[in-house]
Amino acid sequence: MAEKPWVRMVTAQTPTNIAVIKYWGKRDETLILPVNDSISVTLDPAHLCTTTTVAVSSSFDQDRMWLNGKEISLSGGRFQNCLREIRARACDVEDEEKGIKIAKKDWEKLHVHIASFNNFPTAAGLASSAAGFACLVFALAKLMNAKEDNSELSAIARQGSGSACRSLFGGFVKWIMGKAEDGRDSLAVQLVDEKHWDELVIIIAVVCSRQKETSSTTGMRDSVETSLLLKHRAKEVVPKRITEMEEAIKTRDFESFAQLTCADSNQFHAVCLDTCPPIFYMNDTSHRIISCVEKWNRSEGTPQVAYTFDAGPNAVLIAHNRKAATQLLQKLLFCFPPSSDTDLNSYVIGDKSIL
Ligand code: 2P0
CATH class of the missing domain: 3.30.230.10 (Ribosomal Protein S5; domain 2)
Structure with a gap:
């Protein structure tokens, strides 16, 4: 049977x-x-x-x-x-x-x-x-x-x-x-672990949810083949930044964390521009979000929010604490009102968490 x-x-x-x-x-x-x-x-x-x-x-x-x-x-x-x-x-x-x-x-x-x-x-x-x-x-x-x-x-x-x-x-x-x-x-x-720095609040501003034009796999292959900035970054910049970032995370030093996070995102997108053919993952709305955060951080004297962008135009914003996150949302809603014609259409709010 x-x-x-x-x-x-x-x-x-x-x-x-x-x-x-x-x-x-x-x-x-x-x-x-x-x-x-x-x-x-x-x-x-x-x-x-x-x-x-x-x-x-x-x-x-x-x-x-x-x-x-x-x-x-x-x-x-x-x-x-x-x-x-x-x-x-x-x-x-x-x-x-x-x-x-x-x-x-x-x-x-x-x-x-x-x-x-x-x-x-x-x-x-x-x-x-x-x-x-x-x-x-x-x-x-x-x-x-x-x-x-x-x-x-x-x-x-x-x-x-x-x-x-x-x-x-x-x-x-x-x-x-x-x-x-x-x-x-x-x-x-x-x-x-996720409890170590649990006051951080992560906000994702979805600028555009369409599929990206250049996949990460293709984009990074082109960058390896053509970008001199990538060679410099991998050898000279990242090793030092990794050490500094580990220290900033260990000591919950938000100022260093924010400075390193923003600088690394900006250098990654600079590598994309340095690639042949150049890759544009951010758009005008992404650039406006960067300006908004930079201006606010400078006016406060100490960073309140870090920004980082991956292989697409959506902003990942890491706020120092709930108060900073609330202020950030107010600023984003002011700069990108729901009725405006920009692409910014939703916010995903979450704390860090565990698998
Ligand atoms: C990252 N990204 O560290 C970087 C920043 C995008 C920008 O890892 O080819 O989808 O499958 O290894 O993992 C995206 O790359 O690429 C990525 P593959 P993956 O998160």
């Missing part, structure tokens, strides 16, 4: 992360090894996160994936690398409640179905791939009972999308670029 079909499922939720010292440029495109260290803050899962359910069943005859309800191809190298790496670490599973027993050797033959949802626009410069691959790797690791810790899993998520490795932890996270040619030491570590 044929065995009764069974299914085992795991659901995970992973927030996205925002870099305060940016990753831009790879030294190895396949393994996704960066040209410099980076540091990020992980957001509250309530606002910008991916929820992924992975399932394995004796009745599945191929690996399949759905993103926001639409089936997508799993044939890309990045998905295949993540699946292969997790399968290689799969262990015996014994689910007494459901009466399911999967031996380590069986995982090679079994297929998975993956359903993933983002609660924010995909590919609009809000780091959707970061949350997506981190969540996928984490959920698969739980499904297959892999014993690796989050840093070891981060080196697998990195092979899906570089910035994904930083979403395996909450709080402030550093992606160490590593030295090994095989990428085994290019992984994420938590610098401090």
Whole structure:
């Protein structure tokens, strides 16, 4: 008699992360090894996160994936690398409640179905791939009972999308670029947890939620090939900034934190302009937000808010505390009233949080 079909499922939720010292440029495109260290803050899962359910069943005859309800191809190298790496670490599973027993050797033959949802626009410069691959790797690791810790899993998520490795932890996270040619030491570590600096408030001003024109992958490849500023940045600027940023975070020194965050965002966009052909991720509204924050910070004598922009026009604004966040919102609403014809159309407010 044929065995009764069974299914085992795991659901995970992973927030996205925002870099305060940016990753831009790879030294190895396949393994996704960066040209410099980076540091990020992980957001509250309530606002910008991916929820992924992975399932394995004796009745599945191929690996399949759905993103926001639409089936997508799993044939890309990045998905295949993540699946292969997790399968290689799969262990015996014994689910007494459901009466399911999967031996380590069986995982090679079994297929998975993956359903993933983002609660924010995909590919609009809000780091959707970061949350997506981190969540996928984490959920698969739980499904297959892999014993690796989050840093070891981060080196697998990195092979899906570089910035994904930083979403395996909450709080402030550093992606160490590593030295090994095989990428085994290019992984994420938590610098401090989400409670360490919990007075910070992060506001995302969604300037435009359309998909960006130049993907990060293409953009950073062009920058590595053509930008002299990127070479200078990776070698001379970032190593010093990483040390200073770690110190600012450890001591909760908002003035240094804000100065380093804004400078690094501006240099990343300068590298984009220094790329051939030049890449324009920010737009006029982004520039007006920078002017507004710079003017306010200068008038206060000490910074109240840091700004940073990724591969898109949306502003990530990190306020020193709730009072500064309230004042910032008032200023933004004054400069960009809801009825105006600018693109600025919503604010996402969240505290830092944990995976
Ligand atoms: C970052 N970004 O550090 C930087 C800042 C965008 C600007 O990481 O090719 O989607 O998948 O490794 O991770 C975006 O790059 O690129 C990114 P891949 P990814 O957050």
